[in-house]
Amino acid sequence: MKCSLQVVAVSVAAVSSMGLSISSSISAEAVAADPDAKVEYSGTLSVLTKFGSQQLSPYFVDVAKQYEKLHPGVKVELIQESDDSVKGKTKTLVASDSLPDIYFSWTGSWGANFVRGNRAVDLTKIIGPGTDWGKTLSPAAVKAFEYNGKLYGIPLYQDAKFMGYNKQVFGKLGLKTPANFEELLVSCDAIRISGMTPISLGNKEAWPVIHYIGQLLAYNVPQATLERDFDPATAQYTDPGYVDALKQLSELLERCTDGAAVNGTSYSSAVQAFSNTQSAMYYQEILEFDSSATPDTALKPADFGFFKLPVPDGAKGDLKAIEGAPEGYMISSASTNIPLAIDFMKFVTSPENGQVLSAPPYGQPSATIGGASASTMSKAVVEGIKHINSASYLMPWLDTANPPRVAAAWLSSLQALTGGSMSPEQVIEEVRRTASAAK
Numbered sequence: 001m002k003c004s005l006q007v008v009a010v011s012v013a014a015v016s017s018m019g020l021s022i023s024s025s026i027s028a029e030a031v032a033a034d035p036d037a038k039v040e041y042s043g044t045l046s047v048l049t050k051f052g053s054q055q056l057s058p059y060f061v062d063v064a065k066q067y068e069k070l071h072p073g074v075k076v077e078l079i080q081e082s083d084d085s086v087k088g089k090t091k092t093l094v095a096s097d098s099l100p101d102i103y104f105s106w107t108g109s110w111g112a113n114f115v116r117g118n119r120a121v122d123l124t125k126i127i128g129p130g131t132d133w134g135k136t137l138s139p140a141a142v143k144a145f146e147y148n149g150k151l152y153g154i155p156l157y158q159d160a161k162f163m164g165y166n167k168q169v170f171g172k173l174g175l176k177t178p179a180n181f182e183e184l185l186v187s188c189d190a191i192r193i194s195g196m197t198p199i200s201l202g203n204k205e206a207w208p209v210i211h212y213i214g215q216l217l218a219y220n221v222p223q224a225t226l227e228r229d230f231d232p233a234t235a236q237y238t239d240p241g242y243v244d245a246l247k248q249l250s251e252l253l254e255r256c257t258d259g260a261a262v263n264g265t266s267y268s269s270a271v272q273a274f275s276n277t278q279s280a281m282y283y284q285e286i287l288e289f290d291s292s293a294t295p296d297t298a299l300k301p302a303d304f305g306f307f308k309l310p311v312p313d314g315a316k317g318d319l320k321a322i323e324g325a326p327e328g329y330m331i332s333s334a335s336t337n338i339p340l341a342i343d344f345m346k347f348v349t350s351p352e353n354g355q356v357l358s359a360p361p362y363g364q365p366s367a368t369i370g371g372a373s374a375s376t377m378s379k380a381v382v383e384g385i386k387h388i389n390s391a392s393y394l395m396p397w398l399d400t401a402n403p404p405r406v407a408a409a410w411l412s413s414l415q416a417l418t419g420g421s422m423s424p425e426q427v428i429e430e431v432r433r434t435a436s437a438a439k
Contacts, residue, residue, distance in 0.1 A: 031333040032122035035131070039339045041071040046100030047344075048089065050327070052080040055291050059362055060348075067347050074340065084205055084267075094119070101335040102345060105153055107144040107325045108400035109230075109407065114330055120152040121331040121338055127151055133346055140394075141326035141367040153328045154345045155367035157357060159285050160324025160388045161211050162306040164292055166299060169196065169280040177305070181248060181312035188256035191280045199256040200279035202270035203263050206411040209418055210398045211323060212252065212283060213410075215309045216245035218321035218395035226317075230401050235435040237428055241316055246417065246424030248312050253418055256281075260419045275299050283309065285324075286384040290363030304380060308387065320392035325400070326367050409434035 049060050057080050064076035079100060081089045086104055093099050099119060105111045114120040127134045127142060128151055134142060137155060145153025163184075170176070170187075173194060178184040188198035203209045217226060220241035229235040253259060262270075274282035275297040284292060284306075293304035311319050331341045347353065354371020357364045358381070365385050366372050374382045388394070399407040413430045416422035422430070 030118050030122055031338070032124070033126045033331070033338060033342060035125045037339040039343045040337075041340065042073040043337055043340070044075045044077050045102070045337055045340055045344055046077045046079065047329075048079045048081065048086070048093070048100045048103040050081060050083060050086045050104040052082040052085065055361055056364070059357060059364075062356075063348055063353055067344055070347075076344070097334070099332045099334065101332055101337050101341045102329050103332060104327070105145075105330045106327055106397065106400040107153070108396045109403050110400040111145060111153055111330065112147055113404075115147045115152050118333055119330075121333050121335075122150050122152060123154070123331070123342075124151045126342055127154065133349075136351070136369055137349065138326070138367045138369060141328075144326050144394075145328060145330075153330050154349065155326040155328040156349065157287070157328075157364040158324070158326050158367050158385070158388055159287055159365070160322045160384065160391070160394065161215060161283060161285055161309070162384060162387070163199075163281055163309055164274065164284045164289070164304060164306045165281045166274075166277060166303055167305045168303045169194075169277075170305075177307045178310045181252075181310045184310050185251060185255050188252075192255075197258060197273065197279040199252075199281040199283065200270040200273035201253075201257045201262045201283070202265035202267045203415065203418055204266045206415050207399055208267055208270070208283075209249070209253075209262075209414045210410055212309070213245060213249050213414060214395050214398040215321075215323040216248050216312070217242065217317070217398070218323060218393065219311050219315040219317045219319060220245040220248075221317045223318050223321070223393050226395070229435070232403055232406065232435050232438040235406075235432075235439075237432040237435060242428045242431075243424050244312075244315075246427055249414075250417065250424060263415055263419050286381060286388070287364050289380045289384060290360045290378050294361075301378065301380075306380060306384065318393045320390075321395050322388060322391040322393075323395040323397070324388060324391075325394055325396050328367070403438055405438050406431060406435050 051057050051060050060078055064078060068074055068076055105114060141155035141158060142151060145151055145155065173190050175187050175190060178187055191198040201208060221239050225239050229237050270282060273279045275292055277298040293299040293301045308322060329345060331338060335341055349368050351368055351370035354366030354368035355373045355376060358366045358372040359376035360378055363378060363381050365381060372385065398410055402410065409431050413422055413427040417427050
């Protein structure tokens, strides 16, 4: 293995995101991948995925088997975690200095932690513009993993948030997809009168509600202001759009959900309620489209529809923004198999494997150019990708865009707002105070 080393000045003080800590024992030398390094097809390659669910886990299992068949001297060892458990698992692996060769990462502050702590390989010369691999991937998805002008992540799939709805319920009640936020609230009133929960929401894990406010903030606060406030060094949180968005969220929680009870309901229970036709709507990622309605669920694919969370009247932000971000993988700077890890991820992100990933039963829109075929994908996912591609701005997940302490303040305060113990004004004041202390 041949790697070029580049010395950079970085802080290796403890940082955290969802409890993620970077040890101060990390070397001050950041590893940059060498495009001329020879790949040695031998040894064990460890991979931490976020595909631990029953629906998704076969994807990496099958890809690993294919790769091992091509290269008999290689053994791929998978550590498969779910959307929630991957956070705790990553924390444990970082604390013990045992990150696998390849590991899952979100963009934003979460990925920045690995870069700041020299845990991630600089992939600029491997995946950057003009490189053979870079040409095969969505430029915007690759750029989402850019830190300090360098590229550290490999995007696997694109994601965004939409309101899924039961077409049959809407039809019976004479409802149309709402043209604005106010019409959504009126639709919720009609659905509740019919005896059904309008929107199933489980916020026991704290992050589901943050997705609602993320989209509402994109509508109510100008993009430049949001991005200024993501950085504690420049954060102010004084724009009136923050309180406007929080008030809109409060009204949605009151009229469309089970209110304070959602804090005691799990995310998976909310998904199930929608799939079992116990609720008319569920706010979900495009990644969930193909699992929300299947031939085996009460909600059939033909009855599944979706729309963007509607824009509130008078909103002063970006009305064409969609909350979402690509998700992908980083390569550990401590790996002794960096060229092999890169080669494996090139295989994972090939157009052929991308088309498998994008199609049912996975339904994860590949970030690979040519990795999505309308002929093999569900109609809903195809339409969802069109919305993502036409968005003027992808609002990042609020809990990964913000630094750790500010993200924690958003999560805890929004749970309190949902439970009725904090007002919109108190929420933004707590976030403002936390951001100021983090400077």
